Amino acid sequence: MRSEVPGPHHDWLDDDAGPVVRPYTMTGGRVQPVAGGFDLMAFVVAGPPSDGGEQAPPQPQPEHEAIVAMAQRPVSVADLAADLNLPVGVVRVLLGDLLASDRISMYEPPASRQFPDDDILKAVVNGLRAL
Numbered sequence: 193m194r195s196e197v198p199g200p201h202h203d204w205l206d207d208d209a210g211p212v213v214r215p216y217t218m219t220g221g222r223v224q225p226v227a228g229g230f231d232l233m234a235f236v237v238a239g240p241p242s243d244g245g246e247q248a249p250p251q252p253q254p255e256h257e258a259i260v261a262m263a264q265r266p267v268s269v270a271d272l273a274a275d276l277n278l279p280v281g282v283v284r285v286l287l288g289d290l291l292a293s294d295r296i297s298m299y300e301p302p303a304s305r306q307f308p309d310d311d312i313l314k315a316v317v318n319g320l321r322a323l
Contacts (some may be wrong), residue, residue, distance in 0.1 A: 200302055205272040215282045223281060225288020228298050232280065235299045236287060238263040255286055256295075263296055 216223075230236075238260045258276060267275075275285040290296040 219285040225284050227288045227292040229271045230284045235266040236263050236296045237266050
């Protein structure tokens with residue numbers, strides 16, 4: 193019996209799928225942002241247009257430009273990842289590039305200093321059990 197040799201055509205990939213790019217190729221294999229530690233709830237806002245400073249990326253990727261376009265108004269990291277249809281890790285690395293080149297600003301939400309009352313937590317648990 194002769195086994196089939198894999199060719200350029202795959203059953204799981206059709207013309208509608210478009211080009212398949214692995215996420216690590218967008219980040220150059222990097223998994224940590226060069227600047228910032230972006231929480232999912234952190235807000236990013238695009239800064240003024242770059243004047244071609246020394247830290248600006250030599251050739252920004254389309255994903256960088258898409259982030260800057262979406263961040264004209266404050267937007268959370270989670271929303272960016274969802275809207276770009278990219279893994280959060282990839283978006284964090286791209287945001288680190290933009291933060292290092294001063295193309296965006298990051299605003300972390302303040303940490304909660306007080307925890308909810310025990311009675312509220314018990315009511316939530318009881319409500320969930322009732323479902």
